[in-house]
Amino acid sequence: MLKPLVKPDKILLFNSILPFKKKKNSIGLMDPFQNEGVEYVAIWVHPNISEKSKLNTTTHEAIHVAYPSLTEQQTIDGADLIGEVLWNAGYRKMKKRKK
DSSP states (O other), rough: OOOOOSSGEEEEEEOOOOOGGGTTTOOOOOOOOOOOEEEEEEEEEETOOOHHHHHHHHHHHHHHOHHHHHSSHHHHHHHHHHHHHHTTTTTTOOOOOOO
16 A cells, blocks of 8 residues: 655645755755654755746655655656646646735
């Protein structure tokens, strides 16, 4: 039986350039960690990529969390398909309104 690394409420999403200073050719990272004995996963997405790439990269990293035994190519193929379906369905990041 396939078991995800953590439940969805234990996934933290970050849109930051910080972790990519060392990994220059990367646009997404998935980093499992523990805090006070609780398992979490941080997903980092490079902020300087297109919104469509952010959707695909977030999907890619989430697939790693959900199915850690998949190969990198299987993860890429799944993220490409799911990302394209979501993009074509009109899913976009909403901008926060100023109050």
